[in-house]
Amino acid sequence: MQPSGIPGAAVGAGRRFAGGAALLLRGIGLYVRSPGLMLLGVVPALISGTIFVGAYALLVFFVDDLAVAVTPFADDWSTTARSVVRVVAMLGFLGLGGLLTVLTFTAVTLVVGDPFYEKISERVEQRYGGTPDAVEVPFWSSLRRSAADSIRLVALAVLVGIPLFVAGFIPLVGQTVVPVIGAVVGGWLLAVELVGAPFYRRGKGLRDRRAVLKADRPTALGFGVAVFVCFLIPLGAVLLMPAAVAGAALLARRSLGQPITEG
Known part of the structure; x- marks a missing residue:
């Protein structure tokens, strides 16, 4: 029975991953339907x-x-070998730079635009019944906690990114497997970071976010990887940041077992 269960589990995980990615599309839909509010989020981005x-x-x-x-x-190597290894090094730097740019951009923008994104997230939740057990969090307290969490997540991204950079020198693996791992790691960190506002409204911190998202990791990864890939597109991060915040509010509700259908 074990072998036959493995494909079924993989299919189920794949569906949840796709469902997580679809939350970003729903966030974009909310963005389009509420341009006045959502465009405020473009300013800090x-x-x-x-x-x-x-x-x-x-x-x-x-x-x-x-x-x-x-x-x-590689200075004394043949011209071809030296060129190959240095192209690989350049790709490694650009890949590591892309990973850190996306994550640090998100962290800094969420801190700078905290009032805007808090409002967007709260308005999205109001569409689906509001925030159960909401707690009042003072602005400066929320800002300090958000900044501290963002610093920890960026530090983790650096610790993970350096080994990925080194692994980028491995032929074939560095150009195929490593970028995929980078997208998965970056997607997970983005998901944890972006759901900060809805979790803070419920009195839950970084540890709670990680635990809740781990319970349905494929959905969280689907959302985070979709955001990560979109943020790599030129101007994608700036234009889609408010939509990502809206989608993260939906991800938080789904992960906490709360409705994400209007009614």
Whole structure:
């Protein structure tokens, strides 16, 4: 019975993953139907986006020099071998930079735009019956906790990103498996980060978010990976940040067993 159960479990996980990705689409739908409120969320995203786009552009400009700096062992190799290893190094830097840019952009933007995104998240939940057992959290307390959680998540992303960068030098694996792992790790961290506002309204912190999302990890990953991929698209992070916040409110409700159908 065990072998026959494995495909069924995989199919079920795949469906939940797709269901999580669909929550981002629903968030986009809410964005389109409430442009006045949602466009407020673009303002902090635009400010952060300008900074991070500039930083990533600098990385692209200097990536060749960085690749040379980390591969001195290839100086005496043949031209072809040296070029290959340095191209791999450049791709590794760009991949690591992309991962950290997406995650730090989200963390900084959520902190900078905390009042806007809190309002968006709260308005979404009102559509589906409000927030059960809501607690009143003072603004400055919420901001401090959000900033502290974001710093911890970004630090974790750095710790994970460095081994992925090193693994990027492994032929084939570094160009196929490593980017997938990066998207999965980045997606998970984004999901944990984006559901912060609805969990804070319920008096739940970072540890609670992780525990609740782990109970249905495929759904959380589906949502987070979809957001991660969209944020890699030029201007995607700026334009879709409010929609991601709206979708995260739906993810939080689903993960907590609360309705996400209007009625």
